[in-house]
Amino acid sequence: MNACPECGSTEIIPNLLVFADEALLGQRPPYVKLIEPKPEKPPFIWSPRSVATGFRAAICGACGYTRFYTEHYAKLLEAHRQGYTSQQDELKIVPI
Ligand SMILES: [Zn+2]
DSSP states (O other), X not given: OXXXXXXXXXXXXXXXXXXXXXXXXXXXXXXXXXXXXXOXXXXXXXXXXXXXXXXXXXXXXXXXXXXXXOSOHHHHHHHHHTTOBOOGGGOOOOOO
């Protein structure tokens, strides 16, 4: 974000890590995860591959407008095109 879409200011504070309360308990900050779909005939030993990313925030220093973004969009798009989906019921939170 080079200029604020709300007010036009170029006083942007970029590249900020996004935290949640759970981060204080040793959990990961918010993230999205895409998981490989199960093949029709999976091999005997199969576990799905996955792609996950956290977020960064960019905040306008003039009005506070905040945009979340990830720098790993290319990997996510590639996974999305391969049928990976965000399967919340299989999502487990792993302590760091
Ligand atoms: Zn602004």
